[in-house]
Amino acid sequence: MRSLIEINKANLADTSLRSVGLGGVGRSKKHESAEKHVSGEAIYIDDRPELRGQLHAAVGQSTIAHGNIISMDLSAVKAAEGVIAVITVDNVPGHTDIGPVFPGDPVLAIGKVEYVGQPLFAVAATSHDLANRAVKLAKVEYEELEAVLTVKDALAKQSFVRPPYSMKRGDSEAAITHAEHQLSGQINVGGQEHFYLEGQISTAEPTEDGGMLVFSSSQHPSEVQKLVAEVLDISLNKVVVDTRRMGGGFGGKETQAAPWACIAALLANESKRPVKFKLNRADDICMTGKRHPFENEYTVGFDNQGQIKGINITVNGNCGYSPDLSDAIVDRAMFHSDNAYFLDQATITGNRCKLNTVSHTAYRGFGGPQGMMTIEMVMDDIARHLGKDPLEIRKINLYGKDERNETHYHQIVEHNKIAELISSLEESADYRVRRESIELFNSENSILKKGIALTPVKFGISFTVQHLNQAGALINVYTDGTILLNHGGTEMGQGLFTKVAQIVAEEFQIDADTIGVSATRTDKVPNTSPTAASSGTDLNGKAAQAAARIIKQRLIDFACEKYSVTESEVSFVENQVRVGTECFSFAEFIQQAYIGRVSLSATGFYKTPKIHFDRATGKGHPFFYYSTGAAVSEVLIDTLTGEYRLLRADILQDVGHSLNPAIDIGQIEGAFIQGMGWLTTEELVWNDKGRLLSNNPATYKIPAISDAPADFRVDLVPDDPNREQTIYNSKAVGEPPFMLGMSVWSALKDAISSVSNHKLSPALDTPATPEKVLWAVEAMKAGRKTSA
Template sequence: MRSLIDINKSNLADTSQSSVGLGGVGRSKKHESADKHVSGAAIYIDDRPELRGQLHAAVGQSTMAHANIISMDLSAVKAAEGVIAVITVNDVPGHTDIGPVFPGDPVLAIGKVEFVGQPLFAVAATSHELANRAVKLAKVEYEELEAILTVKEALAKQSFVRPPFSMVRGDSDKAIASALHQISGEINVGGQEHFYLEGQISSAEPTEEGGMSVFSSSQHPSEVQKLVAEVLDIPLNKVVVDTRRMGGGFGGKETQAAPWACIAALLANVSKRPIKFKLNRSDDMCMTGKRHPFENNYSVGFDKDGQIKGINITVNGNCGYSPDLSDAIVDRAMFHSDNAYFLDQATVTGNRCKLNTVSHTAYRGFGGPQGMMTIEMVMDDIARYLGKDPLAIRKVNLYGTDDRNETHYHQKVEHNKIHELIASLEESSDYHARRESVSEFNRENTILKKGLALTPVKFGISFTVQHLNQAGALIHLYTDGTILVSHGGTEMGQGLYTKVAQIVAEEFQVDSETVGVSSTRTDKVPNTSPTAASSGTDLNGKAAQAAAIIIKDRLIEFATEKYEVKASEVRFANSQIHVGTDTFSFADFVQQAYIGRVSLSATGFYKTPKIHFDRATGKGRPFFYYSTGAAVSEVLIDTLTGEYKLLRADILHDVGHSLNPAIDIGQIEGAFIQGMGWLTTEELVWNDKGRLLSNNPATYKIPAISDAPIDFRVTLVPDDPNREQTIYNSKAVGEPPFMLGISVWSALKDAISSVSNYTLSPSLDTPATPERVLWAVEAMKANQ
């Protein structure tokens, strides 16, 4: 059995491109901060030296899930050791609501609280410890109100953060009724804590003329800039937000980094001193949103082969107390309720349920994974009903061509190669031989059971909100031939800076080591979109390329005028510029251009073409293209305890023309393990008063290295350029592989189903902890 390291080495050898330029697009290169990450030299916000007079912030938190605030006595807080400033919402000079899209997120509580942990007031003190000690001295009197703590309660009371919405294709009710077979089912899909290594943190320093300089661990610096300006009631040009790197984000720092930056800025404005606001881990987990838990159900009609004729799907998202990004997140769950399958007659309805918990937010996949879970359950349930291999049911329902290539939101699935990808993975993973082996093992063993599953992923790439699909970049070319790039994307460990440097180096045909990428700053590139939706490289890479081409064209024009040659006689290669019969080093020619008064700085801009969606009709093209992949997972369960082990995982994923195979494979591995964690070990638990109990690493289990499969095989589809004009014809890789973890959940169900000799389809809510696996096994035994 090959080791994980050996497997990855072979993958990198297999997927490196044979024809790459000096810039290195298509070549495996290590992350630009890899050495700093492993040595501890990478500077995060908490590593920045303290400024003179710097104070530390903390917030007082609600102890009630839903209540009116009768009184709030902060006298003891103000008198506490080290306390310099205390503010409530009454001290906010500007906007008090910092909702990212729709209102509903007060920066500090206004008259009532809607979840346990909601910030009531903020304190600035001389140390982190003293600030956190002081906030506990507040005396708050509440009038407790009825709290809604389950999705079923919210549905019964029609408690929504946004109105319900449906996408319709054909007459699904009629198609279901007229089909040969009908079944229905439901599933509870648990949420997920982001558990970034670096928690939420911001620092704010007052600047001249009432401005504010902010360092924020944020995926969306421009939104932090806007909201800080609004709460302070100052123009945006007086606020500068800087983000060099995050220690992980996964969506948790897209909108929910902003409150802490706003509070730090408010305290800095009052105290006229720098403020650092760092959340303790347990506070972070209680006060910030998670992946949305969902409760979904379906009814489906199908024929003797298992092909779906009609289907109704309802996805009910637990949004928490406010809209945040829930409207778009539930929309994406609806968009991806088909996954890779053609739903001819379909109605997909999404409810955005309001509960008295923390407001849930973006998380890798942005609702897509929760939507896909239902249709994958449908495939397994149909298979057990008909006594077939679930893979056979999946294959008969895949998108095809001509009359089987339009989604339930009326977008054509173009350039579809999912059939070929699955066939290739079937062969490389020895799926059918292993299926026989697993069945034989299960016939011979009564206690230990194996399960095997192959599940595909088709994931749409683009923000579903059209205006976010834009990006800018700024390039400076210096007289020594080095290059500095600024762009609107943020680096959270995913390798965006590395890829952008490779792209710029490729355009100029120089070594990527000569390209530096500066921190993301709102005074360098304005009005940026969040680094999310797997679009970081697609958008910012294209913008950086556009800026590079502008400068390159200027250099060519200068060469043609100075040396009286045609533009076709000017070539960039091997860190040199060839002008007719003359050859110059890149640095020498740049120096010539500077002497010739050529502008060596340029901005670039990119907006994604083709995309549109009419929400009123539920029709359009919300995605520029689809990213596809598939995974085969094999598990072993103990039917006496519910414990299990992932024995082997085979992944084949399409990234188009890979910009950097090493980084892409790392993203796929990490996404798969994180997706597996979401569906197996990561359990969020609230008590009957709305208090989060799984609020620290001792009560919340993310996957450890021991949970990874011993045999882990990750392969990129051999160089298959994206048919759409993306950056160097690559495909996004951030989110799509996350959903490959569904294969682990499906394999667990396969193992449980073997207890009934595959005649029953188990009900297995997620996360599929050992307890839930054991309960499902016992249910199989009871129903035989």
């Protein structure tokens, strides 16, 4: 396995990767906006010039977690300097509930509040500062009600946003009872703030036909379009939503960009002036949902070798006050409760707990990471119980190829190479040699302890809601041979626009730099799905390919007719079109086609095949394919303080036939570090009144460059195209590597367990802050599994 430095040197030495003009499929090509990003020239919504008469929005927020609104005196707000418009829910012309799937998300509070920070009313003023000052002048009287602030309280009160649900395979109770060994355990898995660099922001501009032009930092422009139309009580064809780029999203802008766009549009409709709504960072953190915290538990039965015979897992998701996307998120936690392991007899139950906090939402991995944490805990616990290396237990429980290959939701795990991938990484990362070296180090050091872990990831690719697995694209070829590409995917820094442009370049065999990408707009490609579920390239790449092939076929037909040749005599190669014995530049031939009245614009469409799931029976094929990877992490902890350091990380990820290796490696690096942050440093803290205390960078710590390992090695599985018919046989890369961060958590547990000579498996809730590591160490010293 090569280090990042070696990979970068190899890339620089390869002239094909240095050629900016090239960039077809399989080549490393820089992000289409890379230079703009680093120079500051990339235009985000807040960079757009202010329109004539533009106003700025702010909202008044609830100061309690749960209560009825007795009165709301806004007279001082209306009289405040610069205030032009003030609205409450009574001023909403259309729908007042903007729940993305199920009802429960009022655009502004309706008679009661259900979390601290819930918007009560909205203000438009002549400046951002004046709007934010004005909202603080409101006088609100509440009848305070009892708030549900813990998962345990929600379970006791049966407080759910959606009914509980179970998936089952075989008779798990009997299998557990008859197994040679039984264990039980529980884990609290913390949430995570998205902490995108660009906060939530929207601008709404009234149009002459009574409609609205909205610029929204959203992963789902079509949903913003729909909800803006509904709150304004106008038709969808009067609303256009434009998203050129986001400064990060990570799921936090899939559904929760819509409320701010709706409020901006309502204020714009009320004032008849453009309105910008930009959340301050502290407000953004308090008023937007997080990764769902989970409290999970298990009971498992296994044999003397450590092979699981039966297991019961319950995942309890903290959903906050409304459904949002929680039903599907908890479903995915249940789907991924197996991770890479065959659970022959299994019962998986998911509870969607309603609490009086902000409604939690999508985040990279969409519940999958929280589900996987339980089974990885199980692997470590079995290993300590039997006195074995956790990797040995993981390997013996992996899915097989011809048997032991059916999931607890009855999908067959096809084309399974996870065992080979793990073996390859185990060898290339020198796992065995390092394990022995670490054991020697720990025996010679009483204060500093090292730990190592190799953990796999098997992640299902597709939206689990079937109808979202579709995409459209629009391609316009101009008479100078340049192309303008538009599709339903949104660019949030992940390189989607670059990859899809490469796909179109590959189809026409032209330079990728001749392809322009335009903002995602609802008037170009309608009814789009969110850019989420790691499906952005899979879906939009296929749709763009379909559009390109339509135009390409038209060009071939034109060439055959004009030059009296057969299709086999027409080819596209190296920016040229060869027709029989003649050869034209791509631009020349496009000009000919235009003169010949050939349509040079086309739309393409794609829908993912094979996707189905019957929720009533808990059986189906919810995923098109699985993306796999593995990571080895080595850590060093200080047993006197609980402080620790990640010394080295080795990653091997299967991305099929990589569309752009440089972008894929960048995604893997970023996902791993973000996953590590979720499990180690990023701690969300609410007080006993439901107020979020960790609401700024001083109280919420995302990983810094100093937290990255000094020795960081990333490699892609070579020459292993996806067996499914994905775009050029590639595999998704956005979310799967996030879960590789679990290897850091497991390595910390390995180091802590060494304090007890690996006789005990420590309970280590996440995030595993230094305090929690220290408590776990003290528990090991006292001969307890947990310090509780």
